[in-house]
Amino acid sequence: MMLKKSGQIGDLYNDSNLYKRVAMKLEKYRSEVETLTTYFEYFCKTQHTNQSDKEIFHNYKNKNFCNKISLCEECFDVMQYSIKRLQNCPYEEKPRCRTCKTPCYEKSYWKKVAKVMIYSSVRLTLTRIKDKYFF
Numbered sequence: 001m002m003l004k005k006s007g008q009i010g011d012l013y014n015d016s017n018l019y020k021r022v023a024m025k026l027e028k029y030r031s032e033v034e035t036l037t038t039y040f041e042y043f044c045k046t047q048h049t050n051q052s053d054k055e056i057f058h059n060y061k062n063k064n065f066c067n068k069i070s071l072c073e074e075c076f077d078v079m080q081y082s083i084k085r086l087q088n089c090p091y092e093e094k095p096r097c098r099t100c101k102t103p104c105y106e107k108s109y110w111k112k113v114a115k116v117m118i119y120s121s122v123r124l125t126l127t128r129i130k131d132k133y134f135f
């Protein structure tokens with residue numbers, strides 16, 4: 001008989017209440033990915049060099065997506081990580097990551113993504129009104 005282990009990070013997603021999660025709708029997921037894409041591209045373009053055209057393949061609610069994006073290697077890595085976290089977000093209305101009660105980012109990635117989102121949201125909202133921020 002298997003004993004249930006507790007106190008591990010995986011418990012967040014094994015928790016019986018959260019496991020029956022509704023999660024966000026497909027359209028919501030797509031718009032969150034677009035926000036990430038916009039913010040990451042803007043940050044990378046203004047802060048880094050050596051971008052190249054890349055494709056991110058991801059899957060949500062049994063649908064496959066492919067996003068084209070121009071990023072450096074480091075940003076590409078962080079962006080892919082963010083999308084994985086987003087796919088596992090248990091909320092139908094994604095809270096801002098900053099105020100989330102069940103944060104899911106590893107600390108090192110959290111710092112990198114926070115930097116991108118804060119940098120880009122401040123500058124991009126100077127020219128465009130967004131109703132909410134991702135982070």
Ligand SMILES: [Zn+2]
Nearest residue numbers: 044048072075
């Ligand atoms: Zn970059």
